[in-house]
Amino acid sequence: xxxNPKEDDSVEAVMEVTDGAVVDLIFDTAGxxxxxxxxxKMLRTKIGxxxxxxxxxxxxxP
Numbered sequence: 001x002x003x004n005p006k007e008d009d010s011v012e013a014v015m016e017v018t019d020g021a022v023v024d025l026i027f028d029t030a031g032x033x034x035x036x037x038x039x040x041k042m043l044r045t046k047i048g049x050x051x052x053x054x055x056x057x058x059x060x061x062p
Contacts, residue, residue: 010038 003013014023026039 005035005038010035011041014042 001014001017003010022044023042024044026042028036028039030036
């Protein structure tokens with residue numbers, strides 16, 4: 001699946017294609033924090049497998 005983020009919301013597109021099941025793996029080569037954060041929102045399990053509600057899975061870059 002290829003999604004053009006200039007035309008579509010990446011997270012919504014993945015949710016639609018997977019019937020809301022999201023994904024187990026993302027492969028991001030953009031090196032852009034926006035793209036990376038969108039990818040993290042699509043993951044079934046957040047970073048480190050944490051289910052801590054205080055961790056939103058957002059990557060923050062300086």
